[in-house]
Amino acid sequence: MRPIVRPELSEVRAAARGLADVLTPTPLVPLHTFEGESPIRLKPEIHQPIGSFKLRGVYHAVAALAPERRAAGVSTVSAGNTAQALAWSARRFGVRARSLMPETAPRAKIEAVERYGGTPVLVPVAEVFRFLEQHGWEGEPYAFVHPWIDRDVLIGHGTLALELLAEEPALEVVFLPVGGGGLLAGVASVLRAAKPDVRIVAVEPEGCPSFHTARREGKPRRVPCQTICDGVAVPYVTEELFPLLCELVDECVLVSEARVRAAVRRLALRDRIVAEPSGALAVAAAEDARLPRSTRAVAVITGGSIDAARLAEILAEPPAPAS
Numbered sequence: 001m002r003p004i005v006r007p008e009l010s011e012v013r014a015a016a017r018g019l020a021d022v023l024t025p026t027p028l029v030p031l032h033t034f035e036g037e038s039p040i041r042l043k044p045e046i047h048q049p050i051g052s053f054k055l056r057g058v059y060h061a062v063a064a065l066a067p068e069r070r071a072a073g074v075s076t077v078s079a080g081n082t083a084q085a086l087a088w089s090a091r092r093f094g095v096r097a098r099s100l101m102p103e104t105a106p107r108a109k110i111e112a113v114e115r116y117g118g119t120p121v122l123v124p125v126a127e128v129f130r131f132l133e134q135h136g137w138e139g140e141p142y143a144f145v146h147p148w149i150d151r152d153v154l155i156g157h158g159t160l161a162l163e164l165l166a167e168e169p170a171l172e173v174v175f176l177p178v179g180g181g182g183l184l185a186g187v188a189s190v191l192r193a194a195k196p197d198v199r200i201v202a203v204e205p206e207g208c209p210s211f212h213t214a215r216r217e218g219k220p221r222r223v224p225c226q227t228i229c230d231g232v233a234v235p236y237v238t239e240e241l242f243p244l245l246c247e248l249v250d251e252c253v254l255v256s257e258a259r260v261r262a263a264v265r266r267l268a269l270r271d272r273i274v275a276e277p278s279g280a281l282a283v284a285a286a287e288d289a290r291l292p293r294s295t296r297a298v299a300v301i302t303g304g305s306i307d308a309a310r311l312a313e314i315l316a317e318p319p320a321p322a323s
Contacts, residue, residue, distance in 0.1 A: 003243045004149055007186060009193045012158035015060045019159055022059050022092075024048050028167050028298060031283070032270045039295040040286045043164065044273055045302050050084040050116070052231075052279070052303030053160060054147075057182060058085035060156030061145045062093060070095055075142035077101075077132055079179075079230050080109025081303050082147045087118025098142060102128050106230060106276075106307045129235065148180030149240045157186030161194070164298055171198050173297040175282035175289075178202040178211050178252070179232030181241045183302065188248035202245070202252040203285040205229045205260060205278075211237050211245065212252045228257055231278030231303055259284045264314050267301070276306040 026047050031040040045053040062074055073096035076086045083099030090097035097118040101110065102125040113120045123131075130136070137144035145153065160183070164171055174191065178184045184202055191198045204212055207227030214220045214237045225235040237245065255263075260277050263284035267273040275283070282299040291297055 002240060004151060004154065004185065004240050006244055006247075007151065007155045007158050007189045009190060011155045012162060012186070012190050015155045016159040016162055018063060019056060019060060019156065022049075023056065023159070026163070028164075029271075031286075031299070037293060039291040039293050040283075040297050040299055041168070042271070042273070042283065043160070043298055043300045045160070045300060046273065046275060046279065046304030050081070050088050050112070051305050052081040052084070053157065053183060053300070054081040054085035054303070055088060056159050057150075057153035057156035057186065058082060058145060059089040059092075061150050061152035062086070062089040064152045065143050069143045073098065073142045074145055075099065075137060075140060076145045076147055077128055078147060079233060080105045080113070080305055081231055083113045083118060083120060084109065084116055084305070086145060087113050087116035091117045096142075100128055100131055104230070106305065106310070108307045109305045112305060148182045149238055153182050154186040154189070157183045158190040160300070161187040161190035165191075165194055168296055168298065170296045171195065171298060172295055173199045173201060173291065175201045175203055175286045175297070175299040177229075177232050177278055177281040177300070177302055178204055178245075179234045179278065181211065181237060181245050183300075185241060185244050185248065187300075189244075192248055199250050200248060201285065201289075202249045203281045204232065204252065204254055205281065206254045206256050208233050208235065209254055210235055212254055214242055215246060215249075215252055227277075228260060229278040229281060231276060232281065253285050253288075255281055255284045255288070259288065261314050261317065262319075263287070264306070264311070265317065265319065268311070268315060273301060274304050274306065274311065275301050276303050279303040
């Protein structure tokens with residue numbers, strides 16, 4: 001096991017130039033309140049071409065492959081958003097994309113992968129993680145893009161931090177969901193290099209506290225994982241990424257399933273933003289933090305791929321009591 005080397009600021013800036021004609025600008029917007037200005041602003045990555053931030057790292061990793069290696073096709077493992085990013089990127093390069101996905105993945109994500117031209121291979125959840133832990137891709141002809149420990153993926157994700165600092169130079173706190181840790185590692189690496197006093201808060205659902213548990217115990221371990229937040233439902237932190245995440249993160253907070261659902265509902269009805277549960281995690285944590293109004297804080301909304309039936313169910317629930 002070789003720990004991941006922190007992405008360099010120069011590498012992320014170069015990646016941003018390569019992504020300039022791929023990404024959609026996602027300017028910061030204020031969190032709506034009825035009580036005056038909120039200290040929280042939102043980074044709505046739902047407006048990227050595939051509906052999530054994943055395009056940043058995945059496209060950069062695919063573009064970084066040697067042409068002859070890329071020509072064999074590309075593959076990944078994904079709950080859905082990485083698979084969409086891979087299919088979108090592969091189509092742009094004219095190659096095949098194959099993604100191993102849990103059979104429990106939301107139908108909206110599976111269908112989106114297919115419509116982008118990718119091939120979803122649905123297997124039991126346990127098989128997805130067995131494939132990762134046993135390096136199942138080593139027997140494949142495809143070029144494998146690891147969603148968490150591919151350093152080019154982390155570099156691409158780091159471009160989000162460049163945008164944050166360009167629009168909010170006085171940034172003080174950023175809330176980021178963590179599943180496998182790729183987004184957190186990429187964004188936090190840039191912030192530590194460019195503005196080291198920014199407080200970095202990792203957010204997990206109570207139903208899958210893999211990083212929270214690893215930090216507490218000082219080493220990664222597998223945890224039970226039962227959560228509505230399918231996009232971050234990763235039951236362990238990899239040995240390769242754990243040291244870097246510990247080095248970068250100031251705090252890890254847990255959010256209840258009820259609070260996640262309430263955040264999805266409030267974003268849709270008050271902010272007119274459709275977010276999937278994992279995409280709303282950071283917003284729920286930022287609201288719970290009760291920050292002073294003078295704080296310059298950002299919560300990243302990472303994705304918006306949610307099944308219509310699930311969204312309707314959440315919207316029909318009674319609003320949470322006013323806090």
